Protein backbone atom coordinates (compact mmCIF):
# COMPACT_ATOMS: atom_id res chain seq x y z
CA UNK A 1 0.00 0.00 0.00
CA UNK A 2 1.50 3.34 -1.01
CA UNK A 3 1.41 6.22 1.43
CA UNK A 4 -0.83 9.03 0.21
CA UNK A 5 0.32 12.61 0.55
CA UNK A 6 -1.93 14.91 2.57
CA UNK A 7 -1.99 18.70 2.27
CA UNK A 8 -3.81 20.92 4.75
CA UNK A 9 -5.59 23.49 2.62
CA UNK A 10 -7.57 25.11 5.43
CA UNK A 11 -6.80 24.05 9.03
CA UNK A 12 -9.83 22.30 10.60
CA UNK A 13 -11.90 22.31 7.41
CA UNK A 14 -10.20 21.19 4.20
CA UNK A 15 -7.51 18.65 3.32
CA UNK A 16 -6.35 17.17 0.04
CA UNK A 17 -5.32 13.53 -0.14
CA UNK A 18 -3.32 12.61 -3.21
CA UNK A 19 -3.18 8.97 -4.20
CA UNK A 20 -1.28 7.26 -6.97
CA UNK A 21 -3.31 5.93 -9.83
CA UNK A 22 -1.89 2.36 -10.13
CA UNK A 23 -2.23 1.47 -13.79
CA UNK A 24 -0.51 4.61 -15.03
CA UNK A 25 2.68 5.12 -13.09
CA UNK A 26 2.99 8.51 -11.49
CA UNK A 27 -0.47 9.86 -12.23
CA UNK A 28 -1.93 11.38 -9.08
CA UNK A 29 -5.61 11.37 -8.30
CA UNK A 30 -7.10 13.55 -5.58
CA UNK A 31 -9.77 13.31 -2.97
CA UNK A 32 -10.62 15.80 -0.23
CA UNK A 33 -11.87 15.88 3.32
CA UNK A 34 -14.26 18.73 3.96
CA UNK A 35 -15.58 19.67 7.37
CA UNK A 36 -18.89 21.43 6.80
CA UNK A 37 -20.02 21.17 10.43
CA UNK A 38 -21.37 17.63 10.71
CA UNK A 39 -18.30 15.43 10.52
CA UNK A 40 -16.19 14.98 7.43
CA UNK A 41 -17.40 14.77 3.86
CA UNK A 42 -15.10 12.77 1.64
CA UNK A 43 -15.17 14.23 -1.86
CA UNK A 44 -14.09 11.53 -4.34
CA UNK A 45 -12.25 8.45 -3.19
CA UNK A 46 -9.68 7.15 -5.66
CA UNK A 47 -9.44 3.62 -7.05
CA UNK A 48 -10.86 0.45 -5.45
CA UNK A 49 -7.56 -0.36 -3.73
CA UNK A 50 -7.31 3.10 -2.12
CA UNK A 51 -10.10 2.56 0.44
CA UNK A 52 -7.89 1.44 3.31
CA UNK A 53 -5.33 4.22 3.02
CA UNK A 54 -8.01 6.92 2.72
CA UNK A 55 -9.79 5.71 5.86
CA UNK A 56 -6.49 5.44 7.71
CA UNK A 57 -5.19 8.95 6.97
CA UNK A 58 -8.58 10.59 7.49
CA UNK A 59 -8.81 9.46 11.15
CA UNK A 60 -6.42 12.24 12.14
CA UNK A 61 -8.93 14.86 10.96
CA UNK A 62 -12.27 13.46 12.13
CA UNK A 63 -14.96 10.97 11.22
CA UNK A 64 -16.05 10.52 7.62
CA UNK A 65 -19.86 10.77 7.60
CA UNK A 66 -20.55 10.70 3.86
CA UNK A 67 -18.92 10.42 0.46
CA UNK A 68 -19.73 12.74 -2.44
CA UNK A 69 -18.59 11.64 -5.88
CA UNK A 70 -17.85 14.20 -8.62
CA UNK A 71 -18.21 11.47 -11.24
CA UNK A 72 -18.21 7.69 -11.56
CA UNK A 73 -14.79 7.10 -13.09
CA UNK A 74 -12.86 4.35 -11.30
CA UNK A 75 -10.11 6.72 -10.08
CA UNK A 76 -12.73 8.92 -8.37
CA UNK A 77 -15.41 6.48 -7.25
CA UNK A 78 -13.51 3.19 -7.12
CA UNK A 79 -13.27 2.97 -3.33
CA UNK A 80 -16.82 4.21 -2.66
CA UNK A 81 -18.31 0.77 -2.18
CA UNK A 82 -15.68 -0.42 0.32
CA UNK A 83 -15.64 2.83 2.31
CA UNK A 84 -19.43 3.04 2.39
CA UNK A 85 -19.70 -0.51 3.73
CA UNK A 86 -16.80 -0.24 6.15
CA UNK A 87 -18.04 2.98 7.76
CA UNK A 88 -21.76 2.42 7.14
CA UNK A 89 -22.15 5.79 5.44
CA UNK A 90 -24.02 7.01 2.35
CA UNK A 91 -22.51 7.86 -1.02
CA UNK A 92 -23.94 10.81 -2.93
CA UNK A 93 -23.72 11.42 -6.67
CA UNK A 94 -25.73 13.32 -9.24
CA UNK A 95 -29.01 11.71 -10.24
CA UNK A 96 -27.64 11.15 -13.78
CA UNK A 97 -24.61 9.33 -12.37
CA UNK A 98 -26.02 7.02 -9.73
CA UNK A 99 -26.86 4.16 -12.09
CA UNK A 100 -23.12 3.82 -12.83
CA UNK A 101 -22.51 3.44 -9.09
CA UNK A 102 -25.39 0.99 -8.80
CA UNK A 103 -23.79 -1.09 -11.59
CA UNK A 104 -26.93 -0.69 -13.70
CA UNK A 105 -25.03 1.07 -16.50
CA UNK A 106 -21.43 1.46 -17.66
CA UNK A 107 -19.95 4.66 -19.03
CA UNK A 108 -18.46 2.93 -22.08
CA UNK A 109 -22.00 2.04 -23.20
CA UNK A 110 -23.12 5.69 -23.20
CA UNK A 111 -23.30 7.90 -26.29
CA UNK A 112 -20.20 9.99 -26.82
CA UNK A 113 -16.58 10.12 -27.95
CA UNK A 114 -15.40 6.82 -29.40
CA UNK A 115 -11.88 7.32 -28.03
CA UNK A 116 -13.20 7.92 -24.54
CA UNK A 117 -15.53 4.93 -24.73
CA UNK A 118 -12.62 2.72 -25.88
CA UNK A 119 -10.42 3.92 -23.01
CA UNK A 120 -13.22 3.29 -20.52
CA UNK A 121 -13.90 -0.14 -21.98
CA UNK A 122 -10.21 -1.05 -21.83
CA UNK A 123 -9.96 0.11 -18.21
CA UNK A 124 -13.10 -1.85 -17.35
CA UNK A 125 -11.81 -4.95 -19.15
CA UNK A 126 -8.50 -4.66 -17.28
CA UNK A 127 -10.40 -4.77 -14.00
CA UNK A 128 -10.35 -1.08 -13.17
CA UNK A 129 -14.03 -0.82 -12.35
CA UNK A 130 -16.38 0.97 -9.98
CA UNK A 131 -17.64 -1.76 -7.63
CA UNK A 132 -21.38 -1.62 -6.98
CA UNK A 133 -22.38 0.79 -4.22
CA UNK A 134 -25.42 -0.24 -2.16
CA UNK A 135 -26.01 2.92 -0.11
CA UNK A 136 -26.22 5.60 -2.80
CA UNK A 137 -28.36 8.75 -2.88
CA UNK A 138 -29.06 11.24 -5.67
CA UNK A 139 -28.01 14.87 -5.76
CA UNK A 140 -29.62 17.49 -7.97
CA UNK A 141 -28.37 20.72 -9.50
CA UNK A 142 -28.28 23.61 -7.00
CA UNK A 143 -28.70 21.33 -4.01
CA UNK A 144 -26.64 22.17 -0.94
CA UNK A 145 -24.98 19.54 1.22
CA UNK A 146 -22.75 20.36 4.20
CA UNK A 147 -21.98 23.86 2.92
CA UNK A 148 -21.23 22.59 -0.59
CA UNK A 149 -23.31 23.87 -3.49
CA UNK A 150 -23.84 21.26 -6.20
CA UNK A 151 -23.48 22.35 -9.82
CA UNK A 152 -24.45 19.83 -12.48
CA UNK A 153 -21.64 20.19 -15.04
CA UNK A 154 -22.08 17.26 -17.46
CA UNK A 155 -19.85 16.29 -20.37
CA UNK A 156 -16.87 14.54 -18.82
CA UNK A 157 -19.57 12.06 -17.78
CA UNK A 158 -23.37 12.53 -17.91
CA UNK A 159 -23.71 13.25 -14.21
CA UNK A 160 -20.43 15.04 -13.48
CA UNK A 161 -20.82 17.60 -10.76
CA UNK A 162 -18.73 20.45 -9.47
CA UNK A 163 -18.97 21.63 -5.88
CA UNK A 164 -18.60 25.17 -4.63
CA UNK A 165 -17.88 25.89 -0.98
CA UNK A 166 -18.75 29.60 -0.56
CA UNK A 167 -17.27 29.78 2.95
CA UNK A 168 -13.88 28.68 1.59
CA UNK A 169 -14.28 30.30 -1.86
CA UNK A 170 -13.30 26.91 -3.22
CA UNK A 171 -14.44 25.22 -6.42
CA UNK A 172 -14.06 21.46 -6.82
CA UNK A 173 -14.20 20.87 -10.58
CA UNK A 174 -13.73 17.09 -10.82
CA UNK A 175 -12.08 16.26 -14.13
CA UNK A 176 -13.64 19.13 -16.07
CA UNK A 177 -10.29 20.85 -15.57
CA UNK A 178 -6.95 19.65 -14.32
CA UNK A 179 -3.91 21.33 -12.76
CA UNK A 180 -1.16 18.98 -13.85
CA UNK A 181 0.95 21.70 -15.46
CA UNK A 182 0.76 24.35 -12.72
CA UNK A 183 -2.08 26.21 -14.47
CA UNK A 184 -5.70 25.12 -14.87
CA UNK A 185 -6.24 23.34 -18.19
CA UNK A 186 -9.22 21.74 -19.88
CA UNK A 187 -9.68 18.11 -18.85
CA UNK A 188 -8.16 15.52 -21.19
CA UNK A 189 -10.35 14.58 -24.15
CA UNK A 190 -9.44 10.89 -24.09
CA UNK A 191 -11.47 10.55 -20.91
CA UNK A 192 -14.19 13.10 -21.78
CA UNK A 193 -17.39 11.58 -23.11
CA UNK A 194 -18.90 14.72 -24.65
CA UNK A 195 -16.54 17.63 -25.25
CA UNK A 196 -19.08 20.22 -26.38
CA UNK A 197 -21.37 19.53 -23.40
CA UNK A 198 -18.36 19.75 -21.07
CA UNK A 199 -17.36 23.09 -22.61
CA UNK A 200 -20.90 24.45 -22.13
CA UNK A 201 -20.86 23.26 -18.54
CA UNK A 202 -17.73 25.26 -17.80
CA UNK A 203 -19.83 28.39 -18.32
CA UNK A 204 -21.42 27.64 -14.93
CA UNK A 205 -18.15 28.60 -13.26
CA UNK A 206 -18.95 32.21 -14.12
CA UNK A 207 -21.55 32.10 -11.33
CA UNK A 208 -19.13 31.24 -8.55
CA UNK A 209 -16.87 33.62 -6.71
CA UNK A 210 -13.97 31.25 -6.09
CA UNK A 211 -10.30 32.00 -5.56
CA UNK A 212 -9.25 28.37 -5.18
CA UNK A 213 -9.64 25.56 -7.70
CA UNK A 214 -9.34 21.93 -6.66
CA UNK A 215 -9.13 19.63 -9.68
CA UNK A 216 -9.24 15.86 -9.72
CA UNK A 217 -5.61 15.73 -10.82
CA UNK A 218 -2.92 18.18 -9.77
CA UNK A 219 -2.17 20.56 -6.93
CA UNK A 220 -4.56 23.14 -5.50
CA UNK A 221 -4.56 26.32 -7.58
CA UNK A 222 -5.15 29.68 -5.91
CA UNK A 223 -5.60 33.00 -7.62
CA UNK A 224 -7.51 36.22 -6.93
CA UNK A 225 -8.26 36.40 -10.65
CA UNK A 226 -9.45 32.80 -10.95
CA UNK A 227 -12.81 33.67 -12.47
CA UNK A 228 -11.21 35.73 -15.25
CA UNK A 229 -8.60 33.05 -15.88
CA UNK A 230 -11.28 30.38 -16.21
CA UNK A 231 -13.33 32.59 -18.54
CA UNK A 232 -10.25 32.95 -20.77
CA UNK A 233 -9.58 29.23 -20.67
CA UNK A 234 -13.14 28.40 -21.62
CA UNK A 235 -13.26 30.93 -24.45
CA UNK A 236 -9.83 29.82 -25.75
CA UNK A 237 -8.41 33.39 -25.66
Ligand SMILES: [Zn+2]
Nearest residue numbers: 071073175191
Ligand atom coordinates in the same frame (compact mmCIF):
# COMPACT_ATOMS: atom_id res chain seq x y z
ZN1 LIG B 1 -12.72 11.39 -14.83
